[in-house]
Amino acid sequence: MPLALRIAQLVSSRQRRGAEVFASDLSEALAALGHEVSFAGLAAPPVEPLAPEVTNVDLTSGPLASMSLEIVRSTARHIRETRPDVIQANGGAVMKYVALAQAWGRTRVPVVYCNIGLSSDWVRHRAQRAWTGWLLRRADVTAAVSAASRDDLLRQYGLDPAVVRVVRRGVDVGARVRADEGRRALTEAGVPSGSFVVLHVGSFSEEKNHAGLIRIVERVRAESDRDVRLVLVGGGPLYEAVERSAPAHVHILGIREDVPALMAGADVLLLPSRTEGIPGVVLEAAAQGIPTVAYDVGGVSEAVRDGETGAVIEAGDEAAASGAVLRLIREPMTLAEWGEAARAFVRDEYSLDASVHAFLDLYREITR
Structure with missing residues (x-):
């Protein structure tokens, strides 16, 4: 058996968001293989932080600032004290x-720098590109979350293609939550029994486009005789603003630990984001047999097979997005077929086991 590695997993905060959840799952899987893993958040954790079954630590007690000498020093101290191999x-x-x-x-x-989105959506000025390029060259290898992300990095920064690899995020397609258990979780959260449930899981932030999300569902409700409900899960800077303005058919549940159950009880995941890398929530919903309707941004088309596991819609086309949801309401067989195909797709293409071994290969390559 290869020698065990000491691995330092660092995240911005031990919050329940896509990149952090995957890093947590990866940490537990690596520890189960006998590696020594620490899971560290740079900034203060939320009230209910992620806590994988490895060594957990928060390096500072304040928020994640754009530049903080305290975080630099704390991170340096963590590296010195844990003496990781990677x-x-x-x-x-x-x-x-x-x-x-x-x-x-x-x-x-x-x-290993784990890229989680499209850099070009955030870095637009020459000085920013120069600074980001310098940072990227401090990594021995970059694990791009999607082919779209890899292409974006190479185009923006002229990096050596040999050190920018696509490493797919993995999900555990194990025991599936029963649909009746999922419906019970939704009912207990106040969602009427028998309604058609459109689910969104993600940060309440500008890029997730909650205003567009609500408009799409309002279009669906106007054209359907079903009681269509929108369920929003997550937290973030726009939470209170969305909560204040949301109509009665929108159920805002906040940060939850029973997301797999809520997914199993929903009918479709709706993701009209302005930017994405590979949305982990799509893979997690697919693992519960739930199809996705999403805007075609970032690596979405790599996670959703249009017309097979969901619908990929031109970004900003709210009419087409509502039409795709309406089709699934009117065609329950299509809804069921897409859901089962989505589960099979992530089992075959996005398994956690394959992702774990892909990262291990990178670790061993750069620590030889």
């Missing part, structure tokens, strides 16, 4: 602090 920096903000911490602490631990 660091995985999950997201651009984390990569920034890892690069600065290694410079501050004069350490040189190999780094």
Whole structure:
């Protein structure tokens, strides 16, 4: 058996968001294989933080600032004290602090940067590109979340293609929550029994487009005789604003630990995001046999097979998105077929086991 590795998984905060949830799942799977894993958040955790069954630590007690000497020092101290064989920096903000911490602490631990989206959606100015390019070159290898993300990185920064790899996020397609258990979870959360449930799981932030999400469902309700309900799960900076303005058919549940059950009880996942990498929520819903209707941004078309496991819609086309949801209401056989196909697709193409071994291969390559 290969020697065990000491792996430092770093996330912006131990919050229940896509990249952090995957890093948590990956950490537990690596630990189960005998590796020594620490799971560290750079900033203060939420009230109910992620806590995988590995060593958990929060490096600071404040928010994640765009630049903080305290976070640089704390990250440098964490690297020095844990003496990892490899660091995985999950997201651009984390990569920034890892690069600065290694410079501050004069350490040189190999780094895997796990890219989680399209850099071009956030980095638009020449100075930003130069700074981001410098940071990216501090990583020994970049694990791009999708082919679209890899192409974007190569185009933006002229990186060596040999060190930018596509490593798919994996999900555990194990025991499936029964639909009746899922419906019970929704009913207990106040969603009327017998309604057609459109689900959205994600941060209440600008890029998730909650205003568009609500408009799409209002279109669906206007053209359907079913009681269509929109269920929103998550937290974030726009939570209170959305909560204040949401109509009665929108159920806002906040941050939940029973997301798989809520997915199993829903009918369709709706994701009209303005930007995405590979949306983990699509894979998680598929694992519960739930199809997705999503805008074609980032790597969405790599996670949803249009007309087979869901519908991929031109970004911004609310009429087409509502039409896709209406089709699934009117064609229950299509709804069921897409859901089963989605589960089979993630089982075959996005398994957690394959993702774990892909990351292990990267770790071993850069620590030889």
